[in-house]
Amino acid sequence: MITPFFTITQDEEFIHIDVKISHIRFSAPNIEMTITNELFVFSLPPYYLRLRLPYPCIEDDRATAIYDSKLEVVKIRIPKETKGQFFPDLDLTAKLLARSNEQGQVGQTPAMTANKPLIEELDVDNSKIDGSRVEKDMEEGEHFDWEVKQEIPTDPSLNVDGDGVRPVKYGFDNQYDHIVGVSISNGNDINELGNPEQTAPTDRIIERLIKENIKFDPEIYAADYVMETHPVDDDDKDFGSLISWKNPMIQKFLKWYKSEQSNNHNNNNSIIPVEFTKEEQERMLQLPRKSYLVNDSYKPEIFILIICLLFAYQFDIRENEGEHNIESAWTIGKIVPQFSFLDSKIVMQDDVNVLKAAIITCIRRALSYPFHRSYKLIMKVWDDVYYTLRGGKRFILKALLDLRELFRFHDIYYVYDKIWLEDLCAYLISDNITEGMIRNLAHDLKKEVSQIVKTDITFEKINPQDEQDNNDNDDDDDMIALNLEEIEMMAEDSYQQYQS
Known part of the structure; x- marks a missing residue:
């Protein structure tokens, strides 16, 4: 899982989320977004973003996601459940990313969790376990x-x-x-x-x-x-x-x-x-x-x-x-x-x-x-x-x-x-x-x-049909997902054909 860099703004009616993606070829069909009350989930493998907003939003035909290829940003708009309601602390990313059992800890700053102790105790007898x-x-x-x-x-x-x-x-x-x-x-x-x-x-x-x-x-x-x-x-x-x-x-x-x-x-x-x-x-x-x-x-x-x-x-x-x-x-x-x-x-x-x-x-x-x-x-x-x-x-x-x-x-x-x-x-x-x-x-x-x-257990491979076409443009190659069950079925079919 890779948590992408993101920014959030709001207006009277919508929450606007800009998700920065890079290193991958954008594929609109692979985007998945879900809105369940305060929980918003965005998935575009290998990127994954889960936010807990201060107040509920709704998922309807007003929700949109548009990809800006120049900025490499997915611009997302989701409607507020209550129009005109102000969502506080949208700039506190630690609070939005917190899991359900960490809500009481979101007041900690990144420095509090990132700093490691500077003292290590030496001369410990590692040969004994009590x-x-x-x-x-x-x-x-x-x-x-x-x-x-x-x-x-x-x-x-x-x-x-x-x-x-x-x-x-x-x-x-x-x-x-x-x-x-x-x-x-x-x-x-x-x-x-x-x-x-x-x-x-x-x-x-x-x-x-x-x-x-x-x-x-x-x-x-x-x-x-x-x-x-x-x-x-x-x-x-x-x-x-x-x-x-x-x-x-x-x-x-x-x-x-x-x-x-x-x-x-x-x-x-x-x-x-x-x-x-x-x-x-x-x-x-x-x-x-x-x-x-x-x-x-x-x-x-x-x-x-x-x-x-x-x-x-x-x-x-x-x-x-x-x-x-x-x-x-x-x-x-x-x-x-x-x-x-x-x-x-x-x-x-x-x-x-x-x-x-x-x-x-x-x-x-x-x-x-x-x-x-x-x-x-x-x-x-x-x-x-x-x-x-x-x-x-x-x-x-x-x-x-x-x-x-x-x-x-x-x-x-x-x-x-x-x-x-x-x-x-x-x-x-x-x-x-x-x-x-x-x-x-x-x-x-x-x-x-x-x-x-x-x-x-799934692997992404280039479509064999594309390899047969000998297309020089690699960007046009289609990727297909193969899981183990499919491979085993094909292997069994080939074996039975060989036997017969």
Whole structure:
């Protein structure tokens, strides 16, 4: 989701909203606008704007939206419910963008939320996790609101430094810069940003979406689908064995959970006991010795990062049936959008929340880069992620410490350990994340994954008819949306025709 730059004015009868859009080819049919009392929603993917106005407006034939191509602005006019009523605070964008549960906080200025603490506590023993706090942690579980969170947009032309270069930060809590760019000259194949050191967060989303659509190959997915549903002995991919493979880590959790149930231990606050090996203890000792003073508004991004990392990690484990290989770091890095595009916000569409968007993004990337591309395999991986989360912080930490070793000593990909993994592992050990938060995250994930359907996974491709016409004017190419259900139906039809 990208919140566009916008301005609002009013007259006696109408509210006038000017929405700045750029970087995309304008398409009027793709615009969606809804007005429900005080709530106004504008959607033109990847742009999304949700405003809560002081008083109700109405949706009738007087509502209009006109695109000014010179200014790259969509001029919107919506009627007031009560003619002549004055709408206060239309210049307070933070108040208009606030979600329903943030109305009491809109008095805070951007500076209040943007300023980060300047003190970090050092010499923290990262090798120990106090097990006595588990019960308290479970009681302090925070329920996150996964509704799309919008930030106050700024005029892009003002977002430059004295040299005319747009300054950007990335990595854990946006602490880093000038690290990934150096690795590109050394052959960083995970990075897909054209200019990682100067690409703003919103532009990273656009670039990622475009390149995901380009990378996805419907023919490869269709071929893999046929091999999965109609396997033969000489297939070069055995999806059946991968899907049925038993993950030892997950089997350990399930065995413990069944034991708890059989012993009538119905305490929902119980956590599987986890022992760290000597090697794992040494790895924890090598983590940064500091505590992190992270703004609460950034915490959802940390949980999204954990979800994406666990998905990529469990995908690689299942694809290689419990082992890593020489391509594991590349596979994980390509699947995780925070690595390949430094995208910690994740694009959101107009009717999904942050968590669902992260799930869809991981699925799209797992269907575009790894050797095995199977929706059924991916759903099995999501089960692995859920059970890893249900195992608690120590279970997650074991997985992340193992994942980190793939990057820590890599001569090129070590940069992702520096900007993401070492901080995340140290932060997970701290008291900032409780067992209750992890438990709630697991339940939220399971709920969202269960609601995903194949039609939700859509890729935009150039219409094959346009390619056959060999039209030299690329601007005239029509884009069509292909979802997995359509591709599988076409693959099945082709297979049946071949058989007959």
